[in-house]
Amino acid sequence: MSRPHPMMFEQALASAVRAPSPHNSQPWRFVLDGETIQVWLDRARVLGVADPLAREARLSCGAAAFNAVVSLRAAGLATVVRTIPEPGEPDLLAVLRLDGNRKSTRSDRDLAEAVFRRHTNRRPFEARLVPPATRVALKSAALQEGGQVEYLDTSGRYSTVTALVRRAEALQENDPAFRAETASWLRHDARAPDGVPTIATGPPPYGTRAVSLRASHANPALPPREFEQDPVLAAVLTRDRGPDAEVRAGMAMQHVLLAATAAGLATSFLSQPFETPQTRDALDRIFDGLGQAHTLLRVGYGQPTATTARRSVADVLTRRATPDVLTR
Numbered sequence: 001m002s003r004p005h006p007m008m009f010e011q012a013l014a015s016a017v018r019a020p021s022p023h024n025s026q027p028w029r030f031v032l033d034g035e036t037i038q039v040w041l042d043r044a045r046v047l048g049v050a051d052p053l054a055r056e057a058r059l060s061c062g063a064a065a066f067n068a069v070v071s072l073r074a075a076g077l078a079t080v081v082r083t084i085p086e087p088g089e090p091d092l093l094a095v096l097r098l099d100g101n102r103k104s105t106r107s108d109r110d111l112a113e114a115v116f117r118r119h120t121n122r123r124p125f126e127a128r129l130v131p132p133a134t135r136v137a138l139k140s141a142a143l144q145e146g147g148q149v150e151y152l153d154t155s156g157r158y159s160t161v162t163a164l165v166r167r168a169e170a171l172q173e174n175d176p177a178f179r180a181e182t183a184s185w186l187r188h189d190a191r192a193p194d195g196v197p198t199i200a201t202g203p204p205p206y207g208t209r210a211v212s213l214r215a216s217h218a219n220p221a222l223p224p225r226e227f228e229q230d231p232v233l234a235a236v237l238t239r240d241r242g243p244d245a246e247v248r249a250g251m252a253m254q255h256v257l258l259a260a261t262a263a264g265l266a267t268s269f270l271s272q273p274f275e276t277p278q279t280r281d282a283l284d285r286i287f288d289g290l291g292q293a294h295t296l297l298r299v300g301y302g303q304p305t306a307t308t309a310r311r312s313v314a315d316v317l318t319r320r321a322t323p324d325v326l327t328r
């Protein structure tokens with residue numbers, strides 16, 4: 001194998017931090033150990049109210065790991081990813097090791113480039129169909145990471161799940177702890193290194209909508225707009241459950257998001273039903289037989305909106321010379 005250039009790791013880490021995370025909390029730390037990248041859960045950044053079990057945080061770290069993999073692939077480097085490789089270290093979520101050279105494909109380069117364009121779009125989408133071939137491509141993206149995409153419209157689950165989204169949204173809006181946590185991550189300054197800046201929020205909805213985006217992410221200063229009534233909603237699932245499945249699901253989710261971005265699609269999340277115990281159990285029953293549903297994505301066409309800032313790589317990286325001993 002030809003020696004990788006150090007810049008390739010810098011680029012992989014710069015890609016990793018572009019991952020999505022709930023409220024842009026960025027619950028990760030990285031260790032660059034020779035030519036190995038470790039992805040650690042940062043418990044101090046897990047959302048205590050919305051995500052007490054760190055499920056969404058593990059999805060986010062899986063997404064960060066996938067971004068790094070994609071960047072290395074585009075640079076002609078294959079990687080092997082081991083998720084939660086050490087039973088005694090449950091917060092070491094992924095280890096990426098180089099696995100020889102590989103010729104990068106057009107798709108690798110498209111995904112690597114999409115890392116820096118992908119963003120959550122909370123504005124209304126256009127009334128334009130997502131072509132069947134693109135829907136299939138997103139399913140295939142999830143499958144490549146051991147995940148699965150289930151479209152709610154074709155699986156007969158649309159109205160039950162969207163009803164749960166609305167129910168969870170109402171529960172959260174009436175929960176002071178939830179509201180306080182969400183408010184604590186809202187930022188007015190677009191350069192703030194974490195949190196959701198005002199420029200990334202959407203307009204308040206006008207009229208009725210089939211699907212409820214988070215009211216707390218609607219910007220009252222914008223004129224109300226009509227949202228699309230029946231957006232394409234894609235659930236990302238894995239057969240297995242538990243922390244390891246959550247990291248893998250994060251990788252699958254990110255592959256779907258990047259493939260969607262590369263195909264010119266806009267995306268956003270509907271996480272409310274995963275975050276309240278009452279609706280979470282109902283959600284489990286709805287997907288019973290398919291495995292564990294991890295996240296729900298809204299997919300469609302929309303005008304690009306703002307990308308949001310991140311903490312710098314230097315803020316989240318430890319460089320190590322000595323392998324196998326980790327001091328945090």
Ligand SMILES: Cc1cc2nc3c(=O)[nH]c(=O)nc-3n(C[C@H](O)[C@H](O)[C@H](O)COP(=O)(O)O)c2cc1C
Nearest residue numbers: 020021022023024056059119120269270271272308
């Ligand atoms: C697991 C997970 C759940 C999320 N849930 C929501 C959500 O319910 N509503 C929302 O507007 N954004 C949600 N987001 C998007 C984040 O707020 C977003 O990724 C973060 O603010 C960074 O912005 P960006 O995606 O534009 O880079 C979620 C992201 C992740 C990874």
